[in-house]
Amino acid sequence: MEDQWLVTIISMVLAALSFIGFATPFLKKSEKKEHYKNVIEKRRKSLYESHKSGEIYKASPEKKGRDVNSLAALYKMQQMAGDMGENVRDRMLQAGIRSPSAPIKFMILQGVLPIIFCALVMMILSASDKDIAPIMTLLYIFIAAVSGYKLPDLLIKNTIQKRQDEIALSFPDSLDMMLICVQGGIGLEQTISRVAMEVSDHSEVLAEELGILSTEMAMLNDRRKALQDFARRVGSGAAKSFATSLIQAEQYGTSISQAMRVLSDEIRDMRMSKAEQKAASLPPKLTVPMILFFLPALFIIILGPAGIEAASAGIGK
Numbered sequence: 673m674e675d676q677w678l679v680t681i682i683s684m685v686l687a688a689l690s691f692i693g694f695a696t697p698f699l700k701k702s703e704k705k706e707h708y709k710n711v712i713e714k715r716r717k718s719l720y721e722s723h724k725s726g727e728i729y730k731a732s733p734e735k736k737g738r739d740v741n742s743l744a745a746l747y748k749m750q751q752m753a754g755d756m757g758e759n760v761r762d763r764m765l766q767a768g769i770r771s772p773s774a775p776i777k778f779m780i781l782q783g784v785l786p787i788i789f790c791a792l793v794m795m796i797l798s799a800s801d802k803d804i805a806p807i808m809t810l811l812y813i814f815i816a817a818v819s820g821y822k823l824p825d826l827l828i829k830n831t832i833q834k835r836q837d838e839i840a841l842s843f844p845d846s847l848d849m850m851l852i853c854v855q856g857g858i859g860l861e862q863t864i865s866r867v868a869m870e871v872s873d874h875s876e877v878l879a880e881e882l883g884i885l886s887t888e889m890a891m892l893n894d895r896r897k898a899l900q901d902f903a904r905r906v907g908s909g910a911a912k913s914f915a916t917s918l919i920q921a922e923q924y925g926t927s928i929s930q931a932m933r934v935l936s937d938e939i940r941d942m943r944m945s946k947a948e949q950k951a952a953s954l955p956p957k958l959t960v961p962m963i964l965f966f967l968p969a970l971f972i973i974i975l976g977p978a979g980i981e982a983a984s985a986g987i988g989k
Contacts, residue, residue, distance in 0.1 A: 785820035842875035
């Protein structure tokens with residue numbers, strides 16, 4: 673009887689785990705769509721507030737003057753910061769961090785982390801009983817400072833690379849869907865919005881960027897600016913080619929569907945060439961691990977028995 677209860681309980685647990693494993697992907701899909709909708713809604717509200725604030729400027733000349741002065745002060749601060757602040761903001765957008773205060777926090781973090789790392793190294797060195805040469809102490813402090821300064825940059829760079837790889841993987845298929853919609857007579861804004869909704873199950877990053885693009889194209893008067901902002905946010909070559917192709921098609925009156933078809937083929941060729949480049953660079957990368965891990969084991973297997981026999985013969989004599 674106890675064995676039957678045990679089998680029943682195990683079967684119930686396995687059935688529950690199977691159901692959870694089956695239902696989890698569907699729950700994640702709904703979460704991705706909700707997150708996508710939240711991002712688009714935030715961008716739409718931001719654009720609406722921008723238009724609303726523009727109407728307030730027209731209604732209140734005094735407030736307009738104060739805001740113009742504040743904008744002038746902000747512009748002077750941006751000039752003092754130079755291109756560095758603009759570059760940091762672009763990298764934050766490419767990493768998916770859209771908070772206006774993110775570039776300032778990033779630069780503050782780059783200034784604070786070296787101090788913290790240096791203080792930790794000095795505490796460790798002072799607590800150590802060993803006598804360390806002054807030049808080695810300075811070297812440790814220098815390494816800690818450089819590590820603290822480079823750590824945020826490495827994290828942002830890794831995040832950007834992951835997002836661009838995900839976009840490059842799904843972008844050609846998205847262009848094919850856009851091509852079908854455009855040839856069916858759907859407008860470009862509605863096409864991008866429809867494709868963004870469709871790809872939200874597979875690529876959340878691409879869905880967010882396309883959703884923001886469709887929102888900006890629908891609410892802003894300058895479609896060219898919206899496309900340029902999309903290329904700036906994504907930062908990959910595929911996004912820049914996409915924005916440039918659509919801008920040129922609109923400027924010169926050429927077919928958008930033809931531009932999308934050519935662009936889709938080019939992006940697939942770029943993805944294939946990148947895969948071939950990675951495959952070609954694999955043998956040199958494997959050389960050092962093979963020398964370190966494969967050859968010693970091979971030498972032990974080949975020369976080990978001969979060494980054992982030679983050692984046995986020497987002992988026997």
